[in-house]
Amino acid sequence: MRRFALFIAFLAFVAGCGDAPSPRAEAAAADPFCQGAMAAVDSFVASGAQAAPEDSRFGGTAVVGGIAEMVNGMNAFATIDYGANQYQQFVNLMTLVRLDEELVPQPYLAESWSLSEDGTELTFQLRNDVHWHDGERTDAHDVAFTFLRATDPETAFPNASFWDRYVPGPEGVEVLDDFTVTFRLEPHAEVLDPWRAMAIMPEHLLGEVPPGELAAHPFGTVCPVGNGPFVFVSHRPQERWVFQANPTFPAGLGGRPALDRIVYRVIPDQTTLLTELLTGAVDVYLSVRPDQAAAVVQDDDTRLEVFDPREFTFVGWNTRRPQLADARVRRAITMATDRSAVVQTLLRGYGIVAETGVPPFHWGHDPDLAGVDRDLEAARRLLSQAGWVDRDGNGVREDAAGLPLEVTVVYNAGNQDRQTIVELMASELREVGVALTPEGLEPGQLAARVTDPAVRDFDGIALAWVAEFRVDEKDLFHSERANQPWGFAGIGDPELDALLDTLQLVEKREDAVPLWHRYQERIVELQPFLYLFYSQKLTGITNRLQGVAMDSRGEFNSVRDWWIGDASGR
């Protein structure tokens, strides 16, 4: 008995000491920068605190569960992580503009903007009532700072190409007054797009940090200071992020959000995550697997939010390989792959077949585009025409020189869905005499083998990524970029190059649409990638969480309006 008591005492000790200081205090203690920043946030939030409005919608905590940590957290200068970017845009920070349901830019941090007649000067008029969570006002200097650092090569911001057609450096930006800022640019399409994605960062906190040190600055994951509807409270790596309502969020933008707190939890195993949704431990399960969707729909306490596809899955070919150099071979492979069956079985119907990387929601998307249909006979004919015939009767075709039509498709080891797709392709391509070998690779090795221009040791790679609202596939297909990491397809097509060059320069959408349609036709003709499908984004939500509207803009687009329907529990 005494031992048992000792054991309990031990647990109490662990429980008590393990967290003696609050996570925030602990984080602050680790770094002088954080110490100051967090103290200022606390006092500012306390000063702004007021009784929540007398509305039953106010209050409560929503818990969001996802499988991965938000890499780089709230550091907009470093992140390429979809999840972290969502939190930057909609939760903790603010962008100059945000998209409405029609994907047209609307005012957010910027009250209004104007583009000069000749399209070379873009001027933003900012709101004057937005404050950083430590009390400083967000102003034009922050915007200029964000632009300068994001485009500074020393920062090494992966998305610096957002501003490729802006005049770089200090000549490109001018602060007219505290709330007015002008950018100089060459005329091009969708000039506002960078400002939809890139959150504005605080100059008063990060202005002195050398650009080369920004990516690793504790601001990102230890003590972010934002200006958005939710204030950072704490972050325990691999465990959770906690944000609380910002009482000072401008009334003009809707004021304080309804939720008291929003928590992001990292739960790496998807079976566990589903369990946590069904038992009510998390309210939102981001990216439900299609084969789990039925369980979410059937449960009385949860619902499934389905929104339009932005993410597409494809197999990128290395067209430098002799087996894959001929577009007819690539087309035959597409013909032999039963993509609509993949959508029906693997995606359980939650998706559509993809023909190009121009997503269905994009205004340039051609709904009448003639895609590639499954046709085994035509595939066989095409392969024979291209000179690939099974000369030795072993079931695999060879070219005149005897080179067998064998391709290895690599994928991220551990990604079950990717693996299943490649295995399916292997089985289907056997029917037309193509030997496809799936090979799962550790992610770092995969990246090195495919994207290192000096290596390029692969035939095909199965990948998925999220389409941006401004589609620019120069990095993928322009012959100028063939020796950059993402020019792995190695396609060199003069017409495609010309299209890629002009598409981004046509300012009027109606003038650009025919070009976009031709671009998609050309992609279908060339088949640099085997586009498989656009998968719909599935989100599981408990019924206690209300006011959730998700669409292709992102899961957190409506986060300010989320509210807890039942007061029990959290």
Added chain:
Amino acid sequence: MRRYLARRLLLALPLLLGVATLLFLLVEAAPGDPAEVLMSPGMTLEVRSQIRTNLGLDQPLPVRYARWMGSLLGGDLGFSHSYGSPVATVLKRALPNTLLLAGVSLVLAFVLGVGIGVVQAVRQNTMVDSGLNLLVLTFYSLPSFWLGIILILVFSYGAQSLWGWPLHFPASGVTSVDYDLMSLGGRIVDRVRHLVLPATTLVLVMAAGIARYARSGLLEVIRQDYVRAARARGLGRMQVLFRHALPNALLPLITVLGLYLPILFSGAVFVETVFAWPGMGWLMVEAVSSRDYPLILAGSLLFATLVVVGNLLADVLYAWADPRVRYD
């Protein structure tokens, strides 16, 4: 004893140094680096090389090795780029979680394993013996991540959503979301509830091995003269067992305890991942895939140190418990 300890500790230093060097070379040799694992079309060669420069990876290998060793000896573990904080801070968060889970599991597995071993030894070669043997073997034979999932389905999902049992346990995390707002008592209960499923998984997996050692150890002792003598003196069967045989049979198990440490730390990764337990195993796997070199190296060193110290402790404990053992 003291001299023995000093010698062991001295031997441990080059050992740890060797471990560190070996891992440094292996990790460096693996293709991909922190710049390459960022998969995004915007990553031009220029951006990549700038990221390398910013992380100090543009220096030649020997320079980096010397620099890393230097700062290590100076007590600086370096900076983890994937967590945006010093490596020491990252490890300080993860280590207690792993130690708590591993420690509790080890103690409970020991209690359970020895209990089963004793029953088996007492009922040697009966149905009870074989039945228990099969039972513990079954748990031992399930991959731990799979056993964990099944426990979650039964005691979290099933118990709560399907059958409405009064007793159900959280499936993930070390604490509830509102832990910070709880009273001390509430916090302890919350922690224990979160520990139940992951610890049970580890206990079930480990108990088989311990039971096997306990059973054979006990059987061996029972045959020895002094136990027979005690029996002959007319002492009760149980009394002999618990007073005389068991303590002696348990002694070798202390060494086994030391042997279990590496298994426990490595095995924890599966349980940590399934139960979203923010510990060292999960951390290390993530660190490798994001090529967070300083974190991998420091974490591995920490593991190695724990293993060495654990074994040393087991030896000391053994000597302390058994006066016959002399290490001088």
Added chain:
Amino acid sequence: MFRGHASRLLALGGNRLARVGLAGATLALLLAVLAPFLAPHDPTQTDLARHLLPPGLDHLLGTDQLGRDVLSRILFGARVSLTVALLSVVLSVGIGVTLGALGGFFGGWVDGVVMRTVDLVLAVPRLVLLVTVIALLRPSVTAIVLLLALTQWPAPARLIRAEILSLKERDFVEAARALGYSRARILLRHVVPNALSPVLVAATLGVSHTVILEAGLAFLGLGVPLSWGTLLLAGQANLITGAWWLTVFPGAAIALVAIAFNLLGDGLRDALDPRQEGPS
């Protein structure tokens, strides 16, 4: 090689559980060897029209997401998983016995080098090592086997060293030495065979351990195609959503084989180690 133990090995017949283990292990090996003849379907042939069929007459253990026959996949998976387990155990025992025997027999600096290496390998966190080395190599049966062997040899090395240290002082070794036999001959002909029985037991237990460990590697994304671990994991997400047969059958296969080899190992230990015979 086990001349002296033959009679005791026969004693295995007296242990019911060990007999069950022997039967199970033999059966698993047979099924793996005969998989091409036994499997009702091609394990990689997909048929989307017949995907996710529950166990039935056509497909005894059902079909997976792509309409592949689960039974056939498990049978072929046995080849992969058992190959990995057996090869890596044989290799690790080979390395371990050689180094351990050298160290134990010659002592001195040889022993010092061997034991320090053992310490080093034991102190390296195996998980990190596995994950790192997998990042270095292309995942393949060869790579996994080498890796497991290189991390598992210290256990047999320690065992045989300890055994040899105690045997060295025994009469028959002294006698052989007195007869003027070379050290190598004594080591190979007399000492090692006598020290092998604990190693044999450890190896048998090692097979079951490795089958389980392979499943763990698959969980970390380091699985070999078609291995049981890979199959188990591919179906894991479906446990809660209905298609239980995808994961339960591979899981059962792993567990049954692990149990069988364990029982066999225990039986061998009882049979080979006279100290275990209780007075009862």
